[in-house]
Amino acid sequence: xxxxxxxxLGAALCSTSLLASPAMEAAARQPLNLHAIGMFxxxxxxxxxxxxxxxRRTRSTADFYSxxxxxxxxxxxxxxxxxxxSASTLLGITALIYTSGMxxxxxxxxxxxxxxxxxxxxxxxxxxxxxFTFADITSYRLDQGKVRTMAAIGSLTVVCFYLVAxxxxxxxxxxxxxGLDYHIALLIVGALMMLYVTFGGMxxxxxVQIIKAFLLMVGGTLVMLLAMNEFNFSYDTLVTRAxxxxxxxxxxLAPGSLLADPLTALSLSLGLVFGTAGLPHILMRFFTVxxxxxxxxxxxxxxxxxxxxxxVIFLLGLASIVIVSQDPQYFEGGQxxxxxxxxxxxxxxxxxxAVGGNMLLGFLSAVTFATILAVVSxxxxxxxxxxxxxxxxxxxxxxxxxxxxxxxxxxxxxxxLGLVAIGLGIVFENTNVAFMVALAFGxxxxxxxxxxxxxxxxxxxxxxxxxxxxxLGLLSAMAFVVLSKLVWVDVFHFSEPLFPYTQxxxxxxxLAFLAAYVFSKLDHSARAKAEREAFEDQxxxxxxGVGASGAxxx
Amino acid sequence: MPSSSPLYARIxxxxxxxxxxxxxxxxxLALLLVIVAVFYAYMGLVSFWPELIGQRLAEGSTLTVGVxxxxxxxxxxxxxxxxxxxxxxGEFDRMTRELIAQVEQEEAR
Numbered sequence: 001x002x003x004x005x006x007x008x009l010g011a012a013l014c015s016t017s018l019l020a021s022p023a024m025e026a027a028a029r030q031p032l033n034l035h036a037i038g039m040f041x042x043x044x045x046x047x048x049x050x051x052x053x054x055x056r057r058t059r060s061t062a063d064f065y066s067x068x069x070x071x072x073x074x075x076x077x078x079x080x081x082x083x084x085x086s087a088s089t090l091l092g093i094t095a096l097i098y099t100s101g102m103x104x105x106x107x108x109x110x111x112x113x114x115x116x117x118x119x120x121x122x123x124x125x126x127x128x129x130x131x132f133t134f135a136d137i138t139s140y141r142l143d144q145g146k147v148r149t150m151a152a153i154g155s156l157t158v159v160c161f162y163l164v165a166x167x168x169x170x171x172x173x174x175x176x177x178x179g180l181d182y183h184i185a186l187l188i189v190g191a192l193m194m195l196y197v198t199f200g201g202m203x204x205x206x207x208v209q210i211i212k213a214f215l216l217m218v219g220g221t222l223v224m225l226l227a228m229n230e231f232n233f234s235y236d237t238l239v240t241r242a243x244x245x246x247x248x249x250x251x252x253l254a255p256g257s258l259l260a261d262p263l264t265a266l267s268l269s270l271g272l273v274f275g276t277a278g279l280p281h282i283l284m285r286f287f288t289v290x291x292x293x294x295x296x297x298x299x300x301x302x303x304x305x306x307x308x309x310x311x312v313i314f315l316l317g318l319a320s321i322v323i324v325s326q327d328p329q330y331f332e333g334g335q336x337x338x339x340x341x342x343x344x345x346x347x348x349x350x351x352x353x354a355v356g357g358n359m360l361l362g363f364l365s366a367v368t369f370a371t372i373l374a375v376v377s378x379x380x381x382x383x384x385x386x387x388x389x390x391x392x393x394x395x396x397x398x399x400x401x402x403x404x405x406x407x408x409x410x411x412x413x414x415x416x417l418g419l420v421a422i423g424l425g426i427v428f429e430n431t432n433v434a435f436m437v438a439l440a441f442g443x444x445x446x447x448x449x450x451x452x453x454x455x456x457x458x459x460x461x462x463x464x465x466x467x468x469x470x471x472l473g474l475l476s477a478m479a480f481v482v483l484s485k486l487v488w489v490d491v492f493h494f495s496e497p498l499f500p501y502t503q504x505x506x507x508x509x510x511l512a513f514l515a516a517y518v519f520s521k522l523d524h525s526a527r528a529k530a531e532r533e534a535f536e537d538q539x540x541x542x543x544x545g546v547g548a549s550g551a552x553x554x
Numbered sequence: 555m556p557s558s559s560p561l562y563a564r565i566x567x568x569x570x571x572x573x574x575x576x577x578x579x580x581x582x583l584a585l586l587l588v589i590v591a592v593f594y595a596y597m598g599l600v601s602f603w604p605e606l607i608g609q610r611l612a613e614g615s616t617l618t619v620g621v622x623x624x625x626x627x628x629x630x631x632x633x634x635x636x637x638x639x640x641x642x643x644g645e646f647d648r649m650t651r652e653l654i655a656q657v658e659q660e661e662a663r
Binding site: 102105106109110112113115116117119120121124235236239240243250251253254255259260261262265266269293296297299300303304307310311536537539540541543544545546547 | 559561562563565566571574575578582585586589590593594596597598600601602604605607608616617618620621624625627628629631632634635636638639642643647650653654
C-alpha cells in the first residue's frame with residue numbers, strides 16, 4: 001500500500017486513488033458475479049421506481065434543489081452519512097488497517113472530527129441564510145454577480161475533480177466486482193446518475209442516499225458480526241490472534257510511518273476537517289430540511305451513524321488480518337502473504353466471502369455499487385445547481401428566469417455533467433487520479449470554506465476581499481497539488497516534487513484567509529461600507545432564522 | 555427578502571436577543587475549543603509520542619492507550635454534539651420563539 005498517497009488524500013478518498021492505482025489496473029477482470037448483479041438489479045429497479053415517484057413530485061426549483069425542504073432530520077442524517085461514506089471508506093480503510101493497523105484507525109478519527117465542527121460552526125447559520133446552494137450565503141450581502149460566480153466556480157471545480165475521481169475508481173471497482181468492462185461500467189454509472197438526478201432531483205437523490213447508507217451499515221454490521229463470531233465476540237482474542245499473525249506483531253496498534261511527519265499530519269487533518277465544511281454536495285443537504293432545528297438534528301444523526309460505522313470498519317480490518325491473510329484462496333497463485341486477488345482494496349470483500357459465502361459477497365458488492373451511484377448523484381446535483389441556480393438564474397439572468405426555464409437548465413446541466421464525467425472517466429482510465437481527490441478537498445478547504453466562513457462570521461468581509469480570498473485559495477491549492485509529488489512526479493514523471501507536501505490545506509487555507517482579510521481591510525469604497533452594514537441584518541437572520549426560507553407547501 | 559430591515563433592527567436591539575446570542579456563542583466557542591484541543595492532543599500524541607499510543611493499559615491486556623482513547627473520542631464527540639443539539643433545540647430555540655413573539659407584538663403596537 002502506498003503510504004504517501006494515503007497521506008495525501010485522507011481516509012475515504014484515498015482509496016479512490018488506490019482503486020485507480022496501477023496495481024488495480026493490472027488486476028484481471030473477475031468472472032461475472034451473478035449474485036452481485038442480481039442484487040444490484042433489485043437496487044436499481046427499486047431506486048428507479050423511487051425516481052419515477054419523485055419525478056411526479058418535483059415541479060418547482062425548490063423541489064429539485066432542496067426536496068422542498070421536506071426531508072426530516074433523521075432522513076437527512078442518513079443521507080448525509082451516505083454522502084460522506086463512499087465505497088472507498090469501506091474498502092480503502094479496511095485495507096489500510098489490514099496492512100498498517102493503527103494508522104487506519106487514526107485516519108478514521110481524523111475523518112470523523114470534522115462533523116462536530118460542522119455542527120457548531122456551519123449548520124445553524126447555513127440553514128438560516130441559504131436556500132439552495134452555499135453560494136446563496138457567500139453572496140448574501142456581497143456583489144451577486146461576481147461573488148456568486150466565484151463561489152460557483154469553486155463548487156464546480158470541487159464537483160468535477162471529485163466526480164472524475166469517483167468515476168475512474170468506480171469503473172475499476174465494478175470491473176473487479178462484477179466482471180463488467182470498464183467502459184460499460186462507466187456508462188451504467190453515468191446513465192443511472194443522469195436518470196436519478198434529471199428526473200428525481202433532490203428527492204430521488206436523497207432516497208438513493210438513504211437506502212444506500214442503510215444497506216452499507218447493515219452489510220458492514222453483518223460482516224462484522226459474522227467475523228466477530230469466529231472470535232467468540234472477544235476483542236481480546238481478536239487482537240491477540242491478529243498480533244500473532246501480523247508482521248508488525250506487538251506494534252500493530254502503534255502509529256506507523258503514515259503520520260510521522262507532524263506538518264503533513266496537521267495539513268491533512270486541516271484539509272479533512274475544513275474540506276468537509278466546503279464540500280458543495282454536503283452543504284447542499286442542509287437546505288433539504290425544514291429549519292435549523294432539523295438541520296442540527298440531522299448532523300447529530302449523521303455523526304452517530306458515521307462514528308458507529310467507522311468503529312465497525314476498525315473491527316473488519318482487524319478481523320481480516322486473522323481471517324483473510326491466512327487463507328490461500330484469496331491470494332494470487334494460492335500464496336499467502338503474496339498479492340491479494342483483485343488488489344489490496346479487496347480485503348473487505350474477501351472477508352465477506354470468508355464469513356458469509358457468495359451471497360454475502362454479492363450483497364456487499366451490490367452495496368458498493370449502490371454507494372458509488374449515490375455519491376456521484378449527490379455530486380451531479382450539486383454541480384447542476386451551481387450551473388443552473390448560481391450561474392444561469394442569478395448571474396446571467398439576474399433573477400429574471402422563470403422556474404420552468406431554470407428547471408430546464410438544471411436538466412441540461414445534469415446531462416452535461418454526466419457526459420463530462422463519462423468522457424473524462426474514459427480519458428483518465430489509466431491515470432493515477434489520486435491528485436484529483438487531493439485537489440477537491442484542498443479547493444473545498446481553501447476556496448469554498450474561508451469565504452463562506454468569513455461571510456457568516458466577519459462583519460468586515462467585502463466583495464473585494466471575498467474575491468481575492470476565494471480565487472487565491474482556488475489557485476494556490478491547485479498550484480500546490482500540481483507541484484507536489486501527486487502530479488509533478490506521479491503524473492508528469494519528474495524525479496523530484498517542487499512542493500514537499502502532498503496536502504495543500506495548511507498552506508493554501510491561511511493564504512485565502514489572509515487575502516480575504518487584507519483586501520477587505522484595504523477596501524474603503526462606498527459599496528464596502530454598505531456591505532459591512534448589511535452584515536447586521538444578515539447576523540440577525542443567521543442567529544434567529546427570521547426570514548429564512550421554510551419548507552414549501554405541497 | 556421576506557422580512558423588512560426595521561424588524562431586524564428591532565430584534566437586534568432586543569435584550570433577549572443579545573442574551574441569546576451571548577449565551578449560544580459562549581457555548582459554541584467553549585465546545586469548539588474542547589473539540590479542537592482534544593483532537594489535536596490526540597494527533598499530537600500520534601506524532602510526538604507514538605509509543606504511548608501503542609502502550610497496553612496493563613501488562614498482558616490487549617487494550618491499548620490509542621484504541622481506548624480513540625473509542626472514547628468517538629463517544630465524547632457524539633456526546634458533545636448531542637449536548638449542543640439538546641441546548642440549541644430546547645433552550646435556545648425557546649428563547650428565539652419568545653423573542654420573535656415579543657418583537658412582533660411591539661411591531662403590532
